[in-house]
Amino acid sequence: MDMKLSDYAKKAGISYRTAWRWWKQGNLTGHQLPSGTIIITSEAIEDNLKPDLIACIYARVDSAQNKDNLDRQAERLKDYAIARGYKIYKIVKEIGSGLNDNRKQLAKILVDPNYNILIVEHKDRLARFGTNYLEILLKELDKEIEIVKQSEEEQDELMDDLIAIITSFCSRIYGLRRSKRKTEKIIAELKYNGQECD
Secondary structure, eight states: OOEEHHHHHHHHTOOHHHHHHHHHTTOSOEEEOTTSOEEEOHHHHHHHSSOOOEEEEEEEESSGGGHHHHHHHHHHHHHHHHHTTOEEEEEEEEESOTTOSOOHHHHHHHTOOSOSEEEESSHHHHOSSOHHHHHHHHHHTTOEEEESOSOOOOHHHHHHHHHHHHHHHHHHHHHHHHHHHHHHHHHHHHHHHHHHHO
């Protein structure tokens, strides 16, 4: 039975905006009435109710020194996606802190309409904080985040993030000139206390 695009969207469990995008991209078969109403044909409905799982892979490391790890991370994610039977739309590699909220590559893929699964190796690869907000945003866009490994032990990277936080707060409290000295002092004390605990 043919149905309106809005009814198709409800049946497929997607937003009308996504159904409209699929229609515009030619992924749905049907016709448009003179009134503007889009009718999806019955033959196409069953085929299209389960869209292809199209993956965007996002790999990230903190610094250029870890570029080899970035390449290996991307390869592992690619193998994972292939094993799951996903179509790979794009592999995005980025160098930048997980605390940086101005990562250009991540910003681009968050609004990219051409995939429906965002694959990351660890939650921290996406962001150190606020990943729940990203999940909510992507869910609204009919996308999901797939995290391959749920936990991560990366002490060096956590230390880099801690230094970034301390530097940021010191520059706000003490001004740019004194912040470097204050940051170095705090980090030295943290390292000293950490060694005492060992």
